[in-house]
Amino acid sequence: MHFWHGGRPPGGAPKPGPSIPLPKELSTEFRVLKPEALRFFREGGSLGLEVDGKIYENVKVVPLFPLSDDEGWISVIDEDGREIGIVERLRSLEPESQRALREELRKRYVVPRILKVRSCREHFGLVEWEVETDRGPRRFLTRNLRETAQRMGVRLMFSDVDGNRYDVPDLRALDPKSRALIERYS
Amino acid sequence: MGRAEGFPDPLPEGVKFSEQVRLCLEADLLPDGSFGRQWLVVAGDQVTILREDGRTTFPLRELKEPKAEPVVGGGILTAKHNGRPVELVHYTNSRSGKFSEAAKLLEKWSRGEEAEWEGKEEERCPKCGFPLEPGTKVCPVCTPKRRTLVRLAGYLKPYWPQAIGLSLLAILNTALGLLPPYLNKPLMDEVLAPKGHVAPLRERLKLLGILVIILALSRVLMAAVGAAQGWLSAWLGNRITHDIRSRLYHHLQYLSLSFYDRRQMGTVISRINQDTGQLQRFLVWSVQDLIVDSLLLLGIGVVLFWMNWKLALWVLVPAPLVTFVAQAFWHKLRLYMHRFFYRWSRLNALLSETLSGLKIVRAFAQEPREVSKFTKRSWELAYTGVQVERAWALAFSGTSLLIMLGTILVWYVGGRQVLFERISLGTLMAFLMYVGMFYAPMRALSWLVNWCSRSLTAAERVFEILDTRPEVEDAEDAVPMPRIEGRIEFRDVSFGYEKNKPVLKEVNLEVRPGEMIGLVGHSGAGKTTTINLICRFYDVDSGEILVDGVPLRKIRLQDLRRQIGIVPQDTFLFSGTIAENISYAKPDATREEIIRAAKIANAHDFILRKPDGYDTVIGEGGQGLSSGEKQRIAIARAVLHNPRILILDEATSQVDVETERQIQEAIGRLVKGRTTIAIAHRLSTLKNADRLVVLKEGRVVEVGTHDELMEKKGEFYRLVQTYREVSKVRAVER
Ligand SMILES: Nc1ncnc2c1ncn2[C@@H]1O[C@H](COP(=O)(O)OP(=O)(O)OP(=O)(O)O)[C@@H](O)[C@H]1O
């Protein structure tokens, strides 16, 4: 009897040919904000943006790839809901802007990342979780994860009974105990 | 009324306000976005944000435009202070319902109006903490759990004679199974190797004959009983599973659409298939195995102790070990099996998805990628399959080894006793055979117990669906409405698919009976949502919809839906013939009616040219028809329904302008005296409408006739202008 040990399946699949890049001229409406000409600042409760000397107040920011790239491709929207442009890399901004933008993103996109599962108790069909997240400790209830969990490769996302989502970016990166607890219920 | 401690949340310990506290709400996020506690307190005419380390206070009157602004995963209560936006508190979804209520209250208070907290008292199950639907007391999560076995047994009730028969057969089978080993004793001690007084050979031969006949008879009887038992339990198990499955399907038909919005269709399907399948295996096999094995274990145990209790004690030595090992392996096995099922369903999902999207795959030449995706998933499945089998194999050999230990012990201890002539050879032989039979049910039982708990979980999941009350449900005092006149009223209707993300905001609208209303607005403005509410696919969050002056909630759903005909935006046809699809809502329609409906929908002419006419079979989802043809069949279906309220959501978007004109004329004749709500992006489609309603971002911004709105030069005028420009450009290009 053979025991397989994961790895690649026998006989790899053929690779599709190289794709043709999209011509730049096509993307006229697409404005990538140049990091040099850009300054984010906090002003009371809101975020402001200065581009090429022009000042926008109360701008909103939306991460366009919040899961796969949370510090890149951030859309900036003005007060009237029009897109001013897109910041391609948060890290390319100067430190002050970076801080302001990061702070705003954290407020606008509340999906805690689970760093550690402290305990996990099942009672009456609900699972009570006690976890450590990037936003501090949290306790919440879920139904059986099999129903609500979304698996995307090594990532796992699930929701609690109130509709809050929690993100485990890489199951393999968790400590063994946390991982075992999550796998038991998912 | 003095609610000194705060309302609806208690004030934090030791905090006092000199003025009366009108509102206190606890938030669960800190300003920097991490978890922590903050309170919004309105005391007298001061608004205070209370943190663990301090407080900020604003005079209520200076806070303008308080808003609960939704963000991903929660919200922010914002307001304008001295013309500058301030963020008052941050919260997650757990608290967002309360804070949107608070925003409304603050708004009223800041304008100096009297208002009371109207937020629904959010109720949670006292036992498990699950949020309950307003108005219900029964927790859908924990109440049914404890009753699962009882409920399963309830399904057995109609078949109790068979169930009792089955139990009797099981007992008989067990008893019969105990007999053959016992025959060893006389065979050895009287016939083959007698000690002491030896009977003559003829007598011994005769005894041998008798023993053989008894053995043969008992075996034949056992086979017969076994067969009957298998047949009966299969019959019973399949009946019960069928009952449960039909109940489940019936229930799924009536569950609200939001139930499905929240779930992947795949998991719902797997519930029907996998969970009822598991239930069936459980009911057909596990239950009877459980009974038979327990009886056997008990029976053999009794016989062993009765034959020789000292020797029997040795048999028990490996018993705890076997159970322990089986338990230990069970956890691993469960993990692997779970993974196996998960991957299995993922593979299935991929298969059905790519096969139905085959055209797209081909069009973009992505076959190699799909193949490799499939290969990868199939490989994962194979790998997990091996893991499962490996765990089984290890567990099985492990327990077998331990079991052999018991037999080895009996050989040694029993052998010595025979040599010292404390027991007869026959006793040892019979004993050894019983020992061999003893461990099998023991091992089976240690698995079965776990297996049953798994099956009970499956049963629980099935019952969970059965216990989900259809959210849209007939009120107890629902009134019959055999004939609807067609007056529709929206009063301050707000609605969102997800809570706290309103799609429709305070919509007010009145449609007169027999009127044709054109609903226009940008894509995503909420047009389809509006008609979803009229059909009561969803219930409104606040406000009220009335039909003929009766609130929608009070109208019997059957009556309502029977009198609404809808041509939805995305046409869905069932697999079947064209005639079957047209007469879907009226299966007893005559041929003449079907043809007339098709004529009105302008479908007759193309149906004519199909090889089998109205009997042409169309594939799943309407394969084999063009989009415009599908739409016309959908129109015919709605027309044949002969509704009092006709809803056309982009019903003619896929047909050419000439055909559209013909359909319109026909519908124009049809809709006389019926209320019609038509949605169209091609504004020319709506030229027959009596009035137009313009929706923008979930609000009604304009209502009026075409001419009025053109004169007003507002939102509709702009829509028309853009539409004209675009059509002009198109015309030039042609
Ligand atoms: N089932 C759903 N769950 C969550 N959000 C939804 C759902 N259906 C629609 N929406 C959202 O509600 C808003 C209004 O949708 P609706 O279908 O009413 O638009 P519409 O006016 O009919 O647009 P179109 O002209 O494109 O058909 C959209 O923002 C949409 O994304």
Ligand SMILES: [Mg+2]
């Ligand atoms: Mg629509």
